[in-house]
Amino acid sequence: MEQANRTDFMGLARAFGGAIVFAFPLLMTMEMWWLGFYLDRLRLALFLTVNFPVLIGLSYYSGIKDTFDWRDDVVDALTAYMVGFVSSAVMLAMMGIVMPDQHWQEILGKISLQAVPASIGAILARQQLGGDERYGDETEHRKEDASYRGELFLMMAGALFMAFNVAPTEEMVLIAYKMTEWHALALAFTSILLLHVFVYTVGFGGQERREGAFLHVLLRFTITGYAIALLVSLYVLWTFGRTDAAGIFETAKMMVVIGFPGALGAALARLIL
Amino acid sequence: MRNEPGSRGDADRRPERGPQQVPPLEWATALLGLAMMVGSIGLILYDAFDQDTPPKLQAHAERHSTIDGRHLVEFVVTNDGGATAARVTVEGTLGKAGTAVETASVTFDYVPAHSRTRGGMLFDHDPGTHDVTFEAKSYTEP
Numbered sequence: 001m002e003q004a005n006r007t008d009f010m011g012l013a014r015a016f017g018g019a020i021v022f023a024f025p026l027l028m029t030m031e032m033w034w035l036g037f038y039l040d041r042l043r044l045a046l047f048l049t050v051n052f053p054v055l056i057g058l059s060y061y062s063g064i065k066d067t068f069d070w071r072d073d074v075v076d077a078l079t080a081y082m083v084g085f086v087s088s089a090v091m092l093a094m095m096g097i098v099m100p101d102q103h104w105q106e107i108l109g110k111i112s113l114q115a116v117p118a119s120i121g122a123i124l125a126r127q128q129l130g131g132d133e134r135y136g137d138e139t140e141h142r143k144e145d146a147s148y149r150g151e152l153f154l155m156m157a158g159a160l161f162m163a164f165n166v167a168p169t170e171e172m173v174l175i176a177y178k179m180t181e182w183h184a185l186a187l188a189f190t191s192i193l194l195l196h197v198f199v200y201t202v203g204f205g206g207q208e209r210r211e212g213a214f215l216h217v218l219l220r221f222t223i224t225g226y227a228i229a230l231l232v233s234l235y236v237l238w239t240f241g242r243t244d245a246a247g248i249f250e251t252a253k254m255m256v257v258i259g260f261p262g263a264l265g266a267a268l269a270r271l272i273l
Numbered sequence: 274m275r276n277e278p279g280s281r282g283d284a285d286r287r288p289e290r291g292p293q294q295v296p297p298l299e300w301a302t303a304l305l306g307l308a309m310m311v312g313s314i315g316l317i318l319y320d321a322f323d324q325d326t327p328p329k330l331q332a333h334a335e336r337h338s339t340i341d342g343r344h345l346v347e348f349v350v351t352n353d354g355g356a357t358a359a360r361v362t363v364e365g366t367l368g369k370a371g372t373a374v375e376t377a378s379v380t381f382d383y384v385p386a387h388s389r390t391r392g393g394m395l396f397d398h399d400p401g402t403h404d405v406t407f408e409a410k411s412y413t414e415p
Contacts, residue, residue, distance in 0.1 A: 105323075
């Protein structure tokens, strides 16, 4: 029993480490603090709700530890949420961003928004920081065997994580203002190209390359992956209120801007998740 | 973890735990996570119905002191409304007998809903012998 407890504690400690490592760039981004208090509350609540099934899916493919049924994936996802929430609260309090004299609405908004990337980091912790091989086999196996739907889920989660890392900053809107339509087209083309290169050579190696056809990968993964990246970036932009005042062309340009890290996230999903 | 020989002993030691075998620590952390998730989403939804009211900005002087011959007046801006105000301008006036003697102004990046922010203005005239007024003048939506 002592052995089991020790492993559980190690897993929990690793989850906290992962939460902080993955979330610290956003913890140190001032737009995230501001969004914490001015973000539309319904969109924030929806974002926190959407995060939960994503955590369950990530737990299935690369959890805090090997999971044996759906109930355990739910337990893992909830644990990751707790770890994300607690680590965000501690970090924000330590940096003086959350103060006791602030209204609870502001404190809760800041912490729960940060808890989203932190909880994803907690789930991914084992995959990234874990040197313990006993853990790896089962989920690695699952990832190899992941169905097409599973592959698309991993791409979506990768896109969400990468897009979220830059989407809160003012620069995203500024870049969209600065770009002409031609710049946007070039960026979109580059995103697709990079996505394809990664998918074809590293991301989905083995199995997919055996099937060979360049066109097959292009249609099945690259184009679909880019579409997913664009949809994820639109959702993130909407959540952060960036689409509210923007016209349709401006929104499309912002989608392409966030779609770039989104596409990279989708492409590298297998490596980072 | 369940599939390796070393941890299978888990079930032998706690046979009453049934086939799921989620260890107590995990139940505890998961329950805590559930409470945090339901609690935070619930409170945020509760808060959502309060957000429609516009910012309600007020400013008033808190105290003054003299530094190197100039007069510092510290003041507080409060926002009792349900929405956050951005780029809030506050104007401070020293007046005597109904006419303004000296004015100063400052812009705050944000005054969040239900919150207060502090600032200070420097005057050449002594606020002790003048009427001091602070007014929030304008804001933008974040």
